[in-house]
Amino acid sequence: MKRLSFILLLCAFVSVASAQKVTYNFQDVTLSDALRYIQAQTTNYEITFIYDELEDFRITTHIQNKSIPDAIVQIVGFYPVRVVKSGAHEIYLECTHKTDRHLKGTIIDEQGHPVAYANIAILNPADSTLLSGGVSNEAGQFVVPYEQHKVLARISFIGYKTIYRLCTQEDMGTIQLHRDSYVVKGVEVKGSKRLAYASDRGLIANVKGTPLEQFGSVTEMLTHLPLMMSNGEIAGHGKPEIYINNKKVRNEQELDRYRSDEILTAEIVTNPGPEYGADVTSVIKLKTVRKTGEGWSGNFSAAYRQGKEYYANGNAALNYRTRNGMDFFARGYLTDNNQLITYTANDQLQASSTWDYKKSAERLVRVKYYFADLGWNWEINEHHSLGLTYTANNYIGDFKTLRTSDDQVWQDGKLVDGGHSVTTTLEKPRMTHAVNAYYVGVVGKWKIDFSADYYDAHNLSEMDGGTYNSPRSDIQPNVSSRTNNANQLLAEKLVITAPVPKGDLTFGEEASAVDRTSDFTQSGFSTDNNVHQETTVWSLFANYRLQLGKFSLNAGLRWQNEHNRYDQNGQRNDEMSPDYHAIIPRASLTYKTDKWTHTLAYNCTRNNPPYSRLTTAVNYRSRYEYDTGNPYLQPQISHTISWSSQWKWLYAELYYGYRKNVITSFQSAYDDVNHPGVIIDDYRNIPWWYSYGIDLNCSPKIGIWQMNYTVSLGLSDWDVKGMGMPYKWNGLCADFTLDNTFTLPHAWLLNIKGSVAPYQESGSSQRKATGSLGFRISKQFLKDKSLSIALLANDILHTQYTEMTAYGGINIRTQFKQYNDSRRVGINLSWKFNATRSRYKGSHAGQSERNRL
Structure with a gap:
């Protein structure tokens, strides 16, 4: 009976260990650092890569309850990186284009918002033949390896005008796309985000892509968040402290200086940790939309x-x-x-x-x-x-x-x-x-x-x-x-x-x-x-x-x-x-x-x-x-x-x-x-x-x-x-x-x-x-x-x-x-x-x- 109990306990442990999942929000980190974080979350996999080889690739993505292999596939995305699983516990990553040059840049739309999944093609300036290519990530960033000293970059995204640029430097800076007007009769495309989803400390409300982004000032927008009552308190949790990009709001009038369409998400923390003050019963953490430009x-x-x-x-x-x-x-x-x-x-x-x-x-x-x-x-x-x-x-x-x-x-x-x-x-x-x-x-x-x-x-x-x-x-x-x-x-x-x-x-x-x-x-x-x-x-x-x-x-x-x-x-x-x-x-x-x-x-x-x-x-x-x-x-x-x-x-x-x-x-x-x-x-x-x-x-x-x-x-x-x-x-x-x-x-x-x-x-x-x-x-x-x-x-x-x-x-x-x-x-x-x-x-x-x- 003791042996059977031990076997059942061992099986339960193996089952939990094998079901290790990753949930994390990566914001503009290198692929190398993201892999190091995932490695720290698991004892079942050994992740091997050359640090300098992946350092130029930057990651912005939200991993939600993914297995270790699936999380790695998601963060790699469309980058020219090969992922190889060897045996049951080893994962190898390597850049498939080992070159000294990497064409880098960030793509934004007319409102300064990042454009994800835009196509970047590197062409030969002499005859426009395709040399290499890549895709922008969720932050609008791209890194495409190339060899020639001078190349022609073609940047395209459906619904926007295609851009051509002759490049002699690796860093293209910020590229802004402009809409290309066209009408498709009889077709209507609709999409929407869920207003809020749960986190381990409360709720996270989407602002960008929801009606919340159209409420003018952040002061007005906050009154329309889930769980926000008419007296300015979070239901059951009192008046919240408010942070914008980790910066504590000192005066409530400061919120009038921010527009709601500048906010990406609003996290409603109903279970604040000890890093907050002893008197804090709830927190609202506002994260702004990442934009680039000079x-x-x-x-x-x-x-x-x-x-x-x-x-x-x-x-x-x-x-x-x-x-x-x-x-x-x-x-x-x-x-x-x-x-x-x-x-x-x-x-x-x-x-x-x-x-x-x-x-x-x-x-x-x-x-x-x-x-x-x-x-x-x-x-x-x-x-x-x-x-x-x-x-x-x-x-x-x-x-x-x-x-x-x-x-x-x-x-x-x-x-x-x-x-x-x-x-x-x-x-x-x-x-x-x-x-x-x-x-x-x-x-x-x-x-x-x-x-x-x-x-x-x-x-x-x-x-x-x-x-x-x-x-x-x-x-x-x-x-x-x-x-x-x-x-x-x-x-x-x-x-x-x-x-x-x-x-x-x-x-x-x-x-x-x-x-x-x-x-x-x-x-x-x-x-x-x-x-x-x-x-x-x-x-x-x-x-x-x-x-x-x-x-x-x-x-x-x-x-x-x-x-x-x-x-x-x-x-x-x-x-x-x-x-x-x-x-x-x-x-x-x-x-x-x-x-x-x-x-x-x-x-x-x-x-x-x-x-x-x-x-x-x-x-x-x-x-x-x-x-x-x-x-x-x-x-x-x-x-x-x-x-x-x-x-x-x-x-x-x-x-x-x-x-x-x-x-x-x-x-x-x-x-x-x-x-x-x-x-x-x-x-x-x-x-x-x-x-x-x-x-x-x-x-x-x-x-x-x-x-x-x-x-x-x-x-x-x-x-x-x-x-x-x-x-x-x-x-x-x-x-x-x-x-x-x-x-x-x-x-x-x-x-x-x-x-x-x-x-x-x-x-x-x-x-x-x-x-x-x-x-x-x-x-x-x-x-x-x-x-x-x-x-x-x-x-x-x-x-x-x-x-x-x-x-x-x-x-x-x-x-x-x-x-x-x-x-x-x-x-x-x-x-x-x-x-x-x-x-x-x-x-x-x-x-x-x-x-x-």
Whole structure:
């Protein structure tokens, strides 16, 4: 029996080993390096080749669950390379044309996109006889061996005009093909890409070749990704961090500077590894279309929205590229943002007296600002690149927030106060500076990604307020305050990836140092306050990715160390200066077949409170409303287990989560003796919170109709009674997003999108149903479709209200209804010329600390 068990076990091992599969996305690597990677994934085959012989052949292709021999055949493609399998475990490769010269180049179309599978024929200039030939790969690149000193190159592709060039040099550079117009009557050719497919860490959405590429700016395009909800969060995974070509997006307005047709894919990472920050719950990684070319390129765009107030922005980006791989770029962005928010409230406080408050209020926000980038990067060769960028942004004039309200205040059923309240807050212009430097390289089989950041931001805020026509004369009629903040961050991050048997190992470190000062002075309604905070964070992380046939395993740890110093009014407060040492594990196991992808994942996150919530300064909002922070807040710890499955265009995920020390706002009586009736809003830690639910996405394409429907259903259990709150609900919270895109003839695109969130009860709040309906119609112009115009309308039915009842503290009830001026119509314009892909590959260090600042 033992012998039989041993034989069965041995057979199972041999079966798994013989079924070794390769899944990898090769992006512009040499054929030699691609073969070395495949060799590292297998112990069953010995791959033999001459390194220098294959070094000129470059590879861009996606290997999906292929056997070792099939993967090699795919990467070789149409190159003049012979593949010979000897016996059961040996594979030999050799170049069939051993010559000293190799004609090289890259073929692009009129829009700068690579042309794959174009024919390259090398002809004798004397009589046009065929000497040699080849085919371009998926990146439009070709390498064709030849012997003569002077040859005639013929480049052809169906639907494009054939090009002839006399060549005396090996490098032809970039060759642009132009369309050859012709009509074939009675024949219509159609094709489409699937909107999204599964990866071992989430979903990868195709942008190029799908309707997503026609949504103007990347900001708009992101709202139409699978699993993206109307609140800007990934269903079940919170607000994502966003990267463009591995470079962390520092400011959401930066996304308006990129066009959606510049994006190749958008990877939605729902199971981020430990190389990301401890507080990261989801990531969107945007990869741009690879384009080539030298000289000037650029794009210009403008947008306008009109509701009760208006919003307008303009964007310009210029890039100059040299033949030796250097890029010099400058980008500017200007915004004029105005928004009128209206709301009504009916609140109650039960202290020594019962206080009732009624108000009808408006909040008007007016801000003009700009930011600009100046940068340089140098792609020395395919193994090494580095760059530097400087970003500056500032307000144009004051950032003004005007709050007005008509108030009525009752004490024990008797009207005791009221009047017209006005509070004006002015954020004064202060220049913000940011510098990012990076190096990305390959040394042998090791990949290195290093980034360093410096960030300097100052903010001066002045507030004036008061209540007029009030019957009370015993309260100070006018108040004022001044807040001066100074923030500095210095950070660096190193990520190294090394091949290991059957997978790869990613490891590295990240360090950041923050220096923050907040100086608060006021006119007598509270007390002055000066806070100086210093935080140093240092982390080590490692992740191992193992591929075993149809299974892939990701397992990693992040060890994070934090040192805090909190000085209040010049004195160190030890209780407010905790040190933390935390281990954050993350893991996922994926099983993938031709039709199904299943992933079991565990994710741990750790969220530090924003620095603004650690203050002790008491701010004035109205005569009966103050707010402050809480320097004793603890970091929030989350643990989530999820199971996701995908079949073709259907995706489903089940999850269960546990959170400890959940940070939430909390209301209480400020000072019932000296300030009766005043409510103060601060922040507290809820001991625990359980959540569980399911997220669904359906994205089939039926003819011209691309559907993208997402449903999020969840339940949660909050420990609010442990904080003295009298009400607690655990009802179903549902959110529906119905996104419909129609690709129409003559480069027209129509999008109709609706969202609905039915009545919800959760924790200590009850929220009424809300929703919105919007449409967008766009048209691309000019021969290369470089000009785009779109008309938009948001919240057509005027239904996107926020209306709820909340028991946000001890003996406090809040009822309010708010509308954020979301019913707007607008227009988008964009134009690009000679577009080339940015080679800037930097990412950002210390991003978690920048978010807290």
